[in-house]
Amino acid sequence: MFDVGFTELIVIGVVAILVIGPDKLPQVARFLGSMVGRMQRYVASVKSEMEREVRLEQLKDLQNTIANSASNTEKLINAQPQKKSSTKKSTTKKSVKSKSTV
Secondary structure, three states: OOOOOOOHHHHHHHHHOOOOOOOHHHHHHHHHHHHHHHHEEEEEHHHHHHHHHHHHHHHHHHHHHHHHHHHHHHHHHHHHHHHHHHHHHHHHHHHOOOOOOO
């Protein structure tokens, strides 16, 4: 995130000692550390929530795609047997007539 090297950290430490003073520096460092930790946890939770929402949207899209494919397949299946069923009915009637005559 930030490109801070060792020399920059030393400069920041020296300035902090001069501005804050050596007595309050440990308290301020502890406070800043806890604030940075809270900020990282908050950012992680927001990132997690965003990823969860994206996954939810993807799952909804997948569900819609599957539902559309299923309905299209069902329409195709329902359309084809009507043509075949009329030929099967005539075939089965003939076979029943031939058995009854025997």
